[in-house]
Amino acid sequence: xxxxxxxxxxxxVAEGNPLTVKCTYSVxxxxxxxxxxxxxxxxxQFLLKYITGDNLVKGSYGFEAEFNKSQTxxxxxxxxxxxxxxxxxxxAVRDSRVGSYIPTFGRGTSLxxxx
Amino acid sequence: xxxxxxxPRYQVTQFGKPVTLSCSxxxxxxxxxxxxxxxxxxxxxxxxxxxKDFNNEADTPDNFQSRRPNTSFCFLDIRSPGLGxxxxxxxxxxxxxxxxxxxxxxxxxxxxxxx
Numbered sequence: 001x002x003x004x005x006x007x008x009x010x011x012x013v014a015e016g017n018p019l020t021v022k023c024t025y026s027v028x029x030x031x032x033x034x035x036x037x038x039x040x041x042x043x044x045q046f047l048l049k050y051i052t053g054d055n056l057v058k059g060s061y062g063f064e065a066e067f068n069k070s071q072t073x074x075x076x077x078x079x080x081x082x083x084x085x086x087x088x089x090x091x092a093v094r095d096s097r098v099g100s101y102i103p104t105f106g107r108g109t110s111l112x113x114x115x
Numbered sequence: 116x117x118x119x120x121x122x123p124r125y126q127v128t129q130f131g132k133p134v135t136l137s138c139s140x141x142x143x144x145x146x147x148x149x150x151x152x153x154x155x156x157x158x159x160x161x162x163x164x165x166x167k168d169f170n171n172e173a174d175t176p177d178n179f180q181s182r183r184p185n186t187s188f189c190f191l192d193i194r195s196p197g198l199g200x201x202x203x204x205x206x207x208x209x210x211x212x213x214x215x216x217x218x219x220x221x222x223x224x225x226x227x228x229x230x
Contacts, residue, residue, distance in 0.1 A: 034218065043119070043205050043221035044158070088155055101146070101211050103219065105157040 002027045004093045006106035013081045014114050021076040021109045023091030030096040033074040034103060035065055038088040047089075050074060061085070081113045118142050119222035121206050127228045128196050136191040136225045138206030147189040148219065149181060150205040158205055164189060165211060193227075201229045 003026045013019045025031055032051055036044040048059025055067040065076045076089060088110050092103040120139045128134040138147065145166050150158035162171045164183045178200070180192045193200055203224045209217035 036221075041203075041224070041226060043121075043223045044207075044219075046218055046220065049218060090157065101209070101217055102160065102163070107157045108155060110155065 002031075002093050002095050002104050004091050004104055004106040006089075006091055006109045008109050009107075010110045010112065012112050012114065015083050016080050019078050019081040019085070019111065019113070021089050021091075021111060023074045023076065023106060024072050025074060025091075025093040026072065027093055027095045028097070031072075031074075032094045032096050032103075033065070033067065034092040034094075035059065035063070035074075035076050036090045036092065036105075037061075038090065038108075040087075044090060047076070081111075083113045083115055086111055086113045119206060119208055119220050121204075121222035121225050123225060124223060125226050125228070127230060128193075129230050130198065131195045134193050134196055134227065136193075136204050136206075136227070138189045138191070138222055139187050140206075140208045140220075141187070142208055142210070142220060143186060144208035144210045144220070145186070146209045146211050146217070147183060148207040148209075149179075149189070149191050150207065152203040152205055152224070161191070196227070196229045198229050201227055203227075 005024045034049045035047040038044045048057050050057045050067045058064045088108045090108050091106040094103040122137050148163040149161045152158045161175045182190045203226050205224045206222040207219040209219045
């Protein structure tokens, strides 16, 4: 079984400050981890993914995420937030085992960046 | 450049009147998914096609059906929409091959309103 938790419904941050959106996961095998962003009335846009290798993954729009196996976490980060980063962010996990290809999504975290 | 296209973007239907949502893709991906998303919640997988093989989620209502006449197109049919079916419907695609990690690509979604 696989699951993902996004413990915060909403994250508030001032423009220019660093932001973190939290995600923890549970899988039986090794995880494949994804972050997506959703703007109002739009579909989900892929930001980045972790497969293997470096624990720090860099993605679109200046976002990065750090894979921490011991803490089973994959937090999304950005050094300096922009007002335009305000959106809904989804973390997703998939088990790396052959035959498993359907990801499980977290419930989403609303990021609000204040001017 | 649009890769996953959904039409229409907004659909209004009447209670009990059948409605069809469409999705097309230019990525030549062999897996297509339909998700239902309500009010900033996590997308809920309804069903997916792996090539021509149809996979229904256990809790998807019988009211929802799907067709995939070819690789590029996939349709979501709602036979008798109820007020509770009002939601954003997201189509996604991915490529499934052995040994590769498949990122899902989402369309912009169709927002369904049931009157």
